[in-house]
Amino acid sequence: xxxxxxxxxxxxxxxxxxxxxxxxxxxxxxxxxxxxxxxxxxxxxxxxxxxxxxxxxxxxxxxxxxxxxxxxxxxxxxxxxxxxxxxxxxxxxxxxxxxxxxxxxxxxxxxxxxxxxxxxxxxxxxxxxxxxxxxxxxxxxxxxxxxxxxxxxxxxxxxxxxxxxxxxxxxxxxxxxxxxxxxxxxxxxxxxxxxxxxxxxxxxxxxxxxxxxxxxxxxxxxxxxxxxxxxxxxxxxxxxxxxxxxxxxxxxxxxxxxxxxxxxxxxxxxxxxxxxxxxxxx
Amino acid sequence: xxxxxxxxxxxxxxxxxxxxxxxxxxxxxxxxxxxxxxxxxxxxxxxxxxxxxxxxxxxxxxxxxxxxxxxxxxxxxxxxxxxxxxxxxxxxxxxxxxxxxxxxxxxxxxxxxxxxxxxxxxxxxxxxxxxxxxxxxxxxxxxxxxxxxxxxxxxxxxxxxxxxxxxxxxxxxxxxxxxxxxxxxxxxxxxxxxxxxxxxxxxxxxxxxxxxxxxxxxxxxxxxxxxxxxxxxxxxxxxxxxxxxxxxxxxxxxxxxxxxxxxxxxxxxxxxxxxxxxxxxx
Numbered sequence: 001x002x003x004x005x006x007x008x009x010x011x012x013x014x015x016x017x018x019x020x021x022x023x024x025x026x027x028x029x030x031x032x033x034x035x036x037x038x039x040x041x042x043x044x045x046x047x048x049x050x051x052x053x054x055x056x057x058x059x060x061x062x063x064x065x066x067x068x069x070x071x072x073x074x075x076x077x078x079x080x081x082x083x084x085x086x087x088x089x090x091x092x093x094x095x096x097x098x099x100x101x102x103x104x105x106x107x108x109x110x111x112x113x114x115x116x117x118x119x120x121x122x123x124x125x126x127x128x129x130x131x132x133x134x135x136x137x138x139x140x141x142x143x144x145x146x147x148x149x150x151x152x153x154x155x156x157x158x159x160x161x162x163x164x165x166x167x168x169x170x171x172x173x174x175x176x177x178x179x180x181x182x183x184x185x186x187x188x189x190x191x192x193x194x195x196x197x198x199x200x201x202x203x204x205x206x207x208x209x210x211x212x213x214x215x216x217x218x219x220x221x222x223x224x225x226x227x228x229x230x231x232x233x234x235x236x237x238x239x240x241x242x243x244x245x246x247x248x249x250x251x252x253x254x255x256x257x258x259x260x261x262x263x264x265x266x267x268x269x270x271x272x273x274x275x276x277x278x279x280x281x282x
Numbered sequence: 283x284x285x286x287x288x289x290x291x292x293x294x295x296x297x298x299x300x301x302x303x304x305x306x307x308x309x310x311x312x313x314x315x316x317x318x319x320x321x322x323x324x325x326x327x328x329x330x331x332x333x334x335x336x337x338x339x340x341x342x343x344x345x346x347x348x349x350x351x352x353x354x355x356x357x358x359x360x361x362x363x364x365x366x367x368x369x370x371x372x373x374x375x376x377x378x379x380x381x382x383x384x385x386x387x388x389x390x391x392x393x394x395x396x397x398x399x400x401x402x403x404x405x406x407x408x409x410x411x412x413x414x415x416x417x418x419x420x421x422x423x424x425x426x427x428x429x430x431x432x433x434x435x436x437x438x439x440x441x442x443x444x445x446x447x448x449x450x451x452x453x454x455x456x457x458x459x460x461x462x463x464x465x466x467x468x469x470x471x472x473x474x475x476x477x478x479x480x481x482x483x484x485x486x487x488x489x490x491x492x493x494x495x496x497x498x499x500x501x502x503x504x505x506x507x508x509x510x511x512x513x514x515x516x517x518x519x520x521x522x523x524x525x526x527x528x529x530x531x532x533x534x535x536x537x538x539x540x541x542x543x544x545x546x547x548x549x550x551x552x553x554x555x556x557x558x559x560x561x562x563x564x
Contacts, residue, residue, distance in 0.1 A: 061353045071343045074353055078360020082504070086368075086559075222364070277368075278560050 053081065053089070056123060056240060063122025067153040070145040073119045076200065083221035084238050086277045091245065094272040095237035101264035102197070102217040102233045103249035109195030109215065112137040113167075117144065119200050120239055121154045125161040127243035131197070132163065134250045140167035140189035144202050146181040177208035199239045206230045219243075223273035234266055236273035335363065335371070338405060338522060345404025349435035352427040355401045358482065365503035366520050368559045373527065376554040377519035383546035384479070384499040384515045385531035391477030391497065394419040395449075399426065401482050402521055403436045407443040409525035413479070414445065416532045422449035422471035426484050428463040460490035481521045488512045501525075505555035515546055518555035 045051070060077045063069030106112045112135050116128060132139045141154045155166040169184040173191035182205045185191045196209055199219035203226030209216050210230050218231040219239045228234040235242045327333070342359045345351030388394045394417050398410060414421045423436045437448045451466040455473035464487045467473045478491055481501035485508030491498050492512050500513040501521045510516040517524045 057354065057357055060357070064353055071346055071353070071356055072339065074356035075339055075342070075360035075363065078357035078362070079364040080360070081357065082361040082364035 052240075053084075056238075057081075060119065060122050063118060066122075066157070067150055068157050069118035069122045070143070070147070070150065072145050073117070073122075077119060080200075080221040080238070083277065087221065087236070087273070088276075089238070091237050091241050092273070092276055094269040094276075095235050095242065096245070098233050098235040098264070098266075098269055099237075099242060099245050100249050102235060103246060103253050105215055105217060105233060105264075106135055106137070106195055106197060107250065107253055109193075111193050112195045112197065113189045113193035114139050115142045115190060115196055115198040115201075116140065116154060116158065116166075117142065117200060118150060118154055121157045124199075124239055124243045125157050127247065129158060129161045129163045130247055131243065131250075134247060137197070138165065138167050138189050139163055140169075140186050142169060142182055142185065142190065142198075142205075144180065144182055144205075175205070175208050175212060177211045178205055180204060183208070199235075199242075201227045201231070203227045203230065223270040223277070228270055229267070232266065233264055234270060236270065334522075335366075338520075339363070342401065342404050345400060348404075348439070349432055350439050351400035351404045352425070352429070352432065354427050355399070355404075359401060362482075362503040362520070365559065369503065369518070369555070370558075371520070373519050373523050374555070374558055376551040376558075377517050377524065378527070380515050380517040380546070380548075380551055381519075381524060381527050382531050384517060385528060385535050387497055387499060387515060387546075388417055388419070388477055388479060389532065389535055391475075393475050394477045394479065395471045395475035396421050397424045397472060397478055397480040397483075398422065398436060398440065398448075399424060399482060400432060400436060403439045406481075406521055406525045407439050409529065411440060411444045412529055413525065413532075416529060419479070420447065420449050420471050421445055422451075422468050424451060424464055424467065424472065424480075424487075426462065426464055426487075457487070457490050457494065459493045460487055462486060465490070481517075481524075483509045483513070485509045485512065505552040505559070510552055511549070514548065516548055516552060518552065 057077070060069055060074060064071060064074060114128060114132055114135070114137050116139055120128060128139060131137070139158055141151045141158075143150060143154070151168060155163075155168065158166050167186035167189035169181075170186055171184055173185050173187040175183040175185055175191070182202070190196055190209075193214060195215040195217065197217045198206065198209075201216070201218045201220065206216055206218060206227040207230045210232070215232040216230070217233045217235070218227055219235045219237060219242050220228045220231075221236060221238060222228060223234070223236045228236065235246075237245075339359070342351055342356060346353060346356060396410060396414055396417070396419050398421055402410060410421060413419070421440055423433045423440075425432060425436070433450060437445075437450065440448050449468035449471035451463075452468055453466055455467050455469040457465045457467055457473070464484070472478055472491075475496055477497040477499070479499045480488065480491075483498070483500045483502065488498055488500060488509040489512045492514070497514045498512070499515045499517070500509055501517045501519060501524050502510045502513075503518060503520060504510060505516070505518045510518065517528075519527075
């Protein structure tokens with residue numbers, strides 16, 4: 001196991017915060033002025049068992065404030081928190097195997113592309129830029145909940161983290177088999193790609209990409225989702241833990257001169273992930 | 283089983299939407315104008331297996347736009363979605379038992395109070411007003427993420443749904459054992475209450491209320507949360523399904539002249555809920 005960030009989890013993600021003093025003093029505030037304060041992650045020591053979860057939560061909320069993440073993206077993040085909690089908030093062997101298989105698939109693709117939405121931009125922009133460089137693969141913005149402004153905010157976010165050109169959706173190319181905003185893609189990007197890395201994907205588009213014969217690598221904490229089941233390779237892990245490990249796997253592959261291992265059985269790995277979620281005390 | 287809203291769930295909450303046509307036509311839009319559209323719940327037929335989940339998701343996002351719900355509330359909603367999905371999105375026997383016990387506890391309290399946050403206001407305002415009337419219990423606004431404006435928006439939301447007086451947090455009374463914004467309560471409400479109904483509660487305050495000797499009834503989809511474990515009675519169910527059932531149980535109790543049943547074992551019911559979540563194909 002290359003990584004084990006699991007901490008002692010006694011309670012639900014983020015429902016426990018900084019140590020509290022039992023207090024019962026009455027403060028004198030000016031009449032009508034109720035003081036207001038809620039703990040933010042900056043109040044929480046790094047040693048806190050929920051620190052990482054709270055840090056990500058703040059990052060994704062900040063993503064909304066910066067115009068990068070949608071409100072529906074926050075709900076999706078919450079779903080991910082719950083599944084990650086049930087997985088013990090650590091990278092399991094089934095995820096490590098998927099990461100290695102993904103590294104091989106993306107390396108051997110002729111035209112890999114990295115699809116970026118508002119959640120991954122808020123959480124792992126720098127790692128996406130590194131991945132783009134490592135693979136020589138363009139970054140392309142593609143979001144579910146329609147907003148031209150948000151598309152541009154995501155591009156700016158990536159560029160602030162060092163990205164050069166960022167491909168944008170256009171009406172010049174459309175995906176088959178999909179009828180939402182996500183069908184509009186860049187002709188030199190997703191449209192032409194033979195392999196797409198799309199962390200935190202929606203099921204419709206994942207299926208459409210597969211039906212078009214493209215290989216899809218996704219990162220999804222829910223092994224039961226349609227995305228997970230439709231993808232060629234699903235990394236059931238938190239995208240924040242998975243991205244650095246994918247970069248590490250790519251470096252290992254380069255040093256190994258691109259060794260090729262056996263076929264990856266995605267459904268078998270998803271079944272292992274679901275067993276982990278369903279098992280007591282993961 | 284009084285209710286069974288379970289539908290055929292083949293995929294993750296909300297990741298599947300209305301039936302799609304495979305299309306590949308190119309539309310002519312004015313240059314530079316990328317069309318944008320994402321499905322909203324109004325596009326989704328009621329017969330759709332994900333309809334209820336999508337409807338709630340829209341309601342909670344609308345809550346943010348109306349200033350009622352916080353962005354962190356959206357993340358909490360997402361966590362709830364995941365747990366509800368694992369529970370098969372139906373009310374189980376352990377929840378029905380908790381609902382009946384809650385009806386008895388709240389009916390026999392001398393001074394029950396209903397604590398309202400931004401998520402329940404967005405989802406079940408009308409049912410909270412009905413509960414307040416059924417119990418003769420005041421509604422009191424109490425939120426985790428500090429905002430005077432949001433407190434007032436919640437009060438307005440309740441009043442739009444028929445509430446009379448709504449108690450507001452004040453600096454005149456503070457809870458012991460808690461150091462966040464939530465310690466500020468109304469002297470005639472939560473401060474004085476012997477029993478509090480607090481759906482979607484945070485763990486810290488739930489523990490503080492219990493330490494002060496108050497009975498706490500909560501609704502929480504995560505049976506492992508600190509709130510769930512600290513409460514006197516935890517209804518592990520979606521608040522949208524649980525509230526009408528609680529109202530029904532109260533009516534039954536009134537007709538029965540307040541029969542009293544055996545002690546409620548909260549931890550045993552939580553264990554049953556966790557077994558359900560952890561079991562295959564709930």
